[in-house]
Amino acid sequence: MTVNGHTNGAAERPKTGIKVIVVGAGFGGLGAAIECHRQGHDVEIYEAFPELKTLGDIISFGPNAGRIFYRWSNGEVVRRMRPLSIDLRKYGFNIHKYDTGEIVINQKTPQYAEDAPNFNGHRGELHEVVFNYARDDLKIPIHLGHKIQTYFEDDKQSGIVLEDGRRVSSTLERKIAADVVIASDGVRSKARKSVLGYEDKPKSSGYAVWRAWFPNKDMLADPETAHFCNNGDTFNGWIGPDMHFLFSTIKNGSDCCWVLTHPDEHDIDESWSFPGKLSEVKQALKEWDPMCTRIISKTPEDMLVDWKLVYRDPLPTWVSPSGRILLLGDSAHPFLPTSAQGATQALEDGVVIAVCLRRGGKENVPTSVRAHEKIRYDRVRQTQKTGESTRDMWHKTNWDEVKKNPEIIQFPRQEWIFDFDAEKNAEEIYDNVVKEILAA
Ligand SMILES: Cc1cc2nc3c(=O)[nH]c(=O)nc-3n(C[C@H](O)[C@H](O)[C@H](O)COP(=O)(O)OP(=O)(O)OC[C@H]3O[C@@H](n4cnc5c(N)ncnc54)[C@H](O)[C@@H]3O)c2cc1C
Structure with missing residues (x-):
């Protein structure tokens, strides 16, 4: 054919x-x-x-x-x-320590065939x-x-x-x-x-993920976050005790996406998609590098999802x-x-x-x-x-x-x-x- x-x-x-x-x-x-x-x-x-x-x-x-x-x-x-x-051929993956925000390594993106x-x-x-x-x-x-x-x-x-x-x-x-x-x-x-x-x-994995996808408008308007969006695509991860926060900018920096995996013992309904609350996300990140909260703050709340991770x-x-x-x-x-x-x-x-x-x-x-x-x-x-x-x-x-x-x-x-x-x-x-x- x-x-x-x-x-x-x-x-x-x-x-x-x-x-x-x-x-x-x-x-x-x-x-x-x-x-x-x-x-x-x-x-x-x-x-x-x-x-x-x-x-x-x-x-x-x-x-x-x-x-x-x-x-x-x-x-x-x-x-x-x-x-x-x-x-990410140019940018790679910046891995940060959760509290100081320092980049501990830039992981290069392999050139796949x-x-x-x-x-x-x-x-x-x-x-x-x-x-x-x-x-x-x-x-x-x-x-x-x-x-x-x-x-x-x-x-x-x-x-x-x-x-x-x-x-x-x-x-x-x-x-x-x-x-x-x-x-x-x-x-x-x-x-x-x-x-x-x-x-x-099914059973709970003991974790849930807050996640969001949104346009870069508010990120560009803030001089502290604009650099994530005006230089092509980026990928940054903050790794900490029992949580990790991954943030990427995609399609030449025009779209932003983050996921925050955190402990969660709520009863699971196997839906992947519940509305999330920004206040809860900010609370979970209060001891973390302030850049994480800065990024979170640019997220329109109606684009935030609380996804319970099920496992079996x-x-x-x-x-x-x-x-x-x-x-x-x-x-x-x-x-x-x-x-x-x-x-x-x-x-x-x-x-x-x-x-x-x-x-x-x-x-x-x-x-x-x-x-x-x-x-x-x-x-x-x-x-x-x-x-x-x-x-x-x-x-x-x-x-x-x-x-x-x-x-x-x-x-x-x-x-x-x-x-x-x-x-x-x-x-x-x-x-x-x-x-x-x-x-x-
Ligand atoms: C709406 C949606 C959004 C998702 N978003 C993400 C995401 O953002 N990131 C991520 O990593 N993964 C996401 N996933 C999960 C991811 O797509 C899957 O883990 C992976 O692609 C494996 O796909 P799958 O086809 O096995 O299952 P799924 O992608 O879950 O597809 C199952 C399909 O079966 C259909 N279906 C279910 N029950 C019936 C039925 N009784 N009769 C007929 N059809 C039925 C569903 O409508 C669905 O289209 C999402 C899945 C869905 C359905």
């Missing part, structure tokens, strides 16, 4: 005849659908939201995601995402690029306003049951079947119960008993923001299930789904743990040690995470993984 003059590589693969339903059009669902399309499957998406909105604020994609995006129409999607993303770029930008804006690419360029059917509550499966098929009522399109059957359902329905997944057979209880123990399985419903992305494995890998790992999931389904063929869908889980499980778990280890490393900083060796406080950039090519790896190990599954 050619999109705007670019081929999208594997889309020229022969059709497999495998029908895939994807539930959820977040990055996980869109990525899985695009990859299924590339691998020759017949895929449709069902999504609860009735219309696309640019929701959220900062989101990160590592080069292991960039490698995936780059394959979509030979870099075309990457070219669309680039102007929306932060450019052209075909494996990284992106940090507004979640809603980047999401819109990927959504439009799936719907408009690849013509993947995306059915909005369809909230899936119930799933079914037997040995031959699986499917979704659409809710009754106004939201259900009259042109669709109420029960829709496929060879496999990919449930990428986020942290509050309804599919989890179908897969596990019981309600899974690793699920024993992501695959339903008949092997035809798969949990993918946050529905299978929510990440802490300090891993900066949640969305990236959801994308890797989509790549791997699409390859496994193609390699196994229409007659072997359950085995392919189980192979996907076996290929993904340990890597996802190890990557998830980096969210805890980075948070703990920052929140329990020994400043005497940092004085001796400032590099120990840098944001870890592990090669085993970033250099990984999920597609290549799945192609290489698929046969052996299937042999192990069949031998067990």
Whole structure:
């Protein structure tokens, strides 16, 4: 297939005849659908939201995601995402001590390969690029306003049951079947119960994040903060006891974004988005470098969000008993923001299930789904743990040690995470993984 003059590589693969339903059009669902399309499957998406909105604020994609995006129409999607993303090649990342404000190290931004770029930008804006690419360029059917509550499966098929009522399109059957359902329905997944057979209880991570995204007008008007916005993009982090404050300016300094991770034991409702109060944020930062409060003060209160970080123990399985419903992305494995890998790992999931389904063929869908889980499980778990280890490393900083060796406080950039090519790896190990599954 050619999109705007670019081929999208594997889309020229022969059709497999495998029908895939994807539930959820977040990055996980869109990525899985695009990859299924590339691998020759017949895929449709069902999504609860009735219309696309640019929701959220900062989101990160590592080069292991960039490698995936780059394959979509030979870099075309990457070219669309680039102007929306932060450019820190000049500025790097200034890490400050929380109270004195001194910069203890400037962490350089690595030069990633052209075909494996990284992106940090507004979640809603980047999401819109990927959504439009799936719907408009690849013509993947995306059915909005369809909230899936119930799933079914037997040995031959699986499917979704659409809710009754106004939201259900009259042109669709109420029960829709496929060879496999990919449930990428986020942290509050309804599919989890179908897969596990019981309600899974999330738990508080013990932390919440105040976060905001806003235009640079008031930052520019203050001579103390203007420099963050009138010289291109910037990234600064203040690290302190049990809290960290990250502040970035994006799109040539025109947009500002900060996140403050702090302890929080409130009851969790798994929404990511509550209104936040500036007075509470200022109170939490009263012992910190006054620059933090100065930045906070430029935030319009209606743009402040209080996001409770939920976590759950690793699920024993992501695959339903008949092997035809798969949990993918946050529905299978929510990440802490300090891993900066949640969305990236959801994308890797989509790549791997699409390859496994193609390699196994229409007659072997359950085995392919189980192979996907076996290929993904340990890597996802190890990557998830980096969210805890980075948070703990920052929140329990020994400043005497940092004085001796400032590099120990840098944001870890592990090669085993970033250099990984999920597609290549799945192609290489698929046969052996299937042999192990069949031998067990
Ligand atoms: C509105 C929103 C804003 C976010 N903002 C940020 C942010 O600012 N920064 C950040 O790092 N992460 C953010 N996230 C989370 C981040 O996008 C994910 O952690 C990551 O991209 C993995 O994506 P996912 O597709 O697995 O899950 P999600 O991105 O949560 O996507 C799940 C999708 O499934 C849909 N869905 C849920 N239940 C049903 C159902 N029953 N039937 C049909 N569809 C259903 C949801 O509407 C959603 O579109 C946000 C997520 C959402 C939904």
